Amino acid sequence: MWLPAYATRSERLGRLFVVLFAVAVLVFLIGPLFVVFPLSVSKDPFFTFPIKEYSWRWYADFFENTRWTKSLVNSLIAAVFSTALATLLGTLAALGISRPGFPWRKAVMALMISPMIMPVVIVAVGAYMFFGALGLTDTRTGLVLAHAGLAIPFVVVTVLSALSTYDANLTRAGASLGAGPVSVFFAVTLPLILPGIVSGALLAFAVSFDEVIVALFLTGADQRTLPVQMFSGIRDQINPTIMAAASLLTTVSIALFVLLSLIRRVRRA
Amino acid sequence: MAQTMSLATPLSRPDLRAALRRAERPNRLRALALALPALLFLIVTFGAPIGLFLTTAVRNPEVRHILPQTVSTLDQWDGQGVPGEEAFAALAADLARAKENSTAAALGKRLNYESAGMRSRIMSVTRHLGSFADGPLAPQFIALDPAWADTELWAIIKRNGAPVTLYYLLTAVDLGQDATGGIGRVAADQAVFLDILGRTLWIAGLVTVATLLLGFPTAYVISLAPARVAGLMLLMVLLPLWTSLLVRTTAWVVLLQTDGVINQVLLALGLTTEKLQLMLTRFGTVTAMTHIQLPFTILPILSVMKSISEGQMRAARSLGAPPLAAFWRIYAPQTLPGVAAGCLMTFILSLGYYITPALVGGPRDQMVSNFIATYINRDLNWGMAAALACLLLVMTLSIYLAFLRIVGAERIKLG
Helix, strand or coil: CCCCCCCCHHHHHHHHHHHHHHHHHHHHHHHHHHCHHHHHCECCCCCCCCCCCECCHHHHHHHHCHHHHHHHHHHHHHHHHHHHHHHHHHHHHHHHHCCCCCCCHHHHHHHHHHHHHCCHHHHHHHHHHHHHHCCCCCCHHHHHHHHHHHHHHHHHHHHHHHHHCCCHHHHHHHHHCCCCHHHHHHHHHHHHHHHHHHHHHHHHHHHHHHCCHHHHHHCCCCCCCHHHHHHHHHHHCCCHHHHHHHHHHHHHHHHHHHHHHHHHHHHHC | CHHHHHHHHHHCCCCHHHHHHHHHHHHHHHHHHHHHHHHHHHHHHHHHHHHHHHHCCCECHHHHHHCHHHHHHHCCCCCCCCCCHHHHHHHHHHHHHHHHHCCHHHHHHHHHHHCCCHHHHHHHHHHHHHHCCCCCCHHHHHHHCHHHHCHHHHHHHHHCCCCECCHHHHHHCCEEECCCCCEEECCCCCCCHHHHHHHHHHHHHHHHHHHHHHHHHHHHHHHHCCHHHHHHHHHHHHHHHHCCHHHHHHHHHHHHCCCCHHHHHHHHCCCCCCCCCCCCCHHHHHHHHHHHHHHHHHHHHHHHHHCCCHHHHHHHHHCCCCHHHHHHHHHHHHHHHHHHHHHHHHHHHHHCCCHHHHHHCCHHHCCHHHHHHHHHHCCCCHHHHHHHHHHHHHHHHHHHHHHHHHCCHHHCCCC
16 A cells, blocks of 8 residues: 555555554544534433434533523633634734744744643633732633633744745835835735634634633633533533533534635635 | 854954844844734733742741741740740730631641641630630640640741741652751651652653554554545544544543443453443543544654655665665654654643543542642642642643754644
């Protein structure tokens, strides 16, 4: 399989083995994602296969229970606002960092990326303590600020990667034709890096929408997000309504992923 | 090199470099100004909170604020023998105020960390303050509890009058201070923290090795596959990365349950006759974490593998290398940067896991993050939580620095 003509017989056998191994790993990767969907439409409250009877009752449960619907709305609100904030700040930062004369680039990048690698519990407890002193715990503002901080590195990295293929001569050309830096940005740079910015925004949205730990510490009953509601549910007693919630979260993730892939395709074409 | 330098120096005007820097300065400042809002934002919402939280690992306000008179009286005490009557009087006065402000419990809790039984001792004295007769207080304290005649007890109060303590940080590495302030190992039944740290490193290591063993061949196959197939395979790696960590953990909870899918399949295939306990086990935790981390290990390896030219293997083979030798001596070494990037990233992220061990693991599989959360949520012991956070952060940052050295922050790519 995908071998040159001179390959020996044992090489072919070995290759077949490696390919089968890789396929097994890919099934291992993708399989668990699709466990929740069938269980969410099973009539049985037990998580057993094969499914005997299908029913939408768990989705009805989800949408009739205000605790679930409210948490979904809370998640959407937090994600929209933190995405807007992170995209604005992250894009500006990437524009600065990509300029040739940017000082202390390595240190600044190391700092910008650090929210990605920081143990989330430390972030969450720190925010709980600091925001608590400012009266921002149990508020939407606190959650949005913390989520925006977590999402900024994702925007910076994606926009920087879009800028790495941007030809700086285009900026010079715009300037030589008499446009000021701001009009050059909006007329030339922005349209070209827009796919990168949108990709970053999609990532930022996913980061906030899926985040559990910071939300667990920063939200009270009124701002509780969907993942927090799910987490407490699983800790308590896992029930099929959680499968419905998990399916909804996964659907949103897949939708964001498909959007991103479409943007990438447009960019390449 | 040295020669060219010495030749070049007289030719270039000494201030040229400085002049160039000066000319570029506005540009540099403008570039920095663009990044400044995000930097400031991260410092305020991220750096400051974490910094503040970590300082609680050494902060020691309880004794100093609740027993101010006692602390200043004990300043004169040389630590030899039981302190005089004035110390007892000061303590009685401080505790009377603590009773009014209801701070005695906080004091008792803090001192109880240092010596078991201090909480009840403090609470008992505070309760009996009203019934103390006039005259010397020391005998009445000692009559209530002989421990008040113990030099060690007073030494503990004196030591904790300081605004800063090493107690939490020492405890986090299973060390303790005795009455004289000497540092030593704590009793075996209290030495739990090195075990937790070791367990965290061990689980992170297991997950890293597992993702490498599963991910390397997979990345190799994807790098060889024709574009169409490779695209599909890459999709199968990227999609899990996009799915919420909580959903993936939930899926594993369902799969690993005693009546779950894995046991059903094993039973149906006749591979086992009774249901296996998979939930709340180390195996379950490592499996779920490996599943979640696998894309982080695969992607950097894949990106390096794609850049290795096919011609090299062909050349090695044509020079007579057997297939395996060509692979190990020519191909594998070139993949090392990707392997390092993927494994370091997975190891860093694995150290900080909280959700997955909390939901899939048993009590013996809880990692440092879980204990930090427990200290905050259940015990309200901020000092211990912060000390553990310091250790976790030191581990994480030292590997992050290695990552920056070997890979570099600018090489991080997403999808």
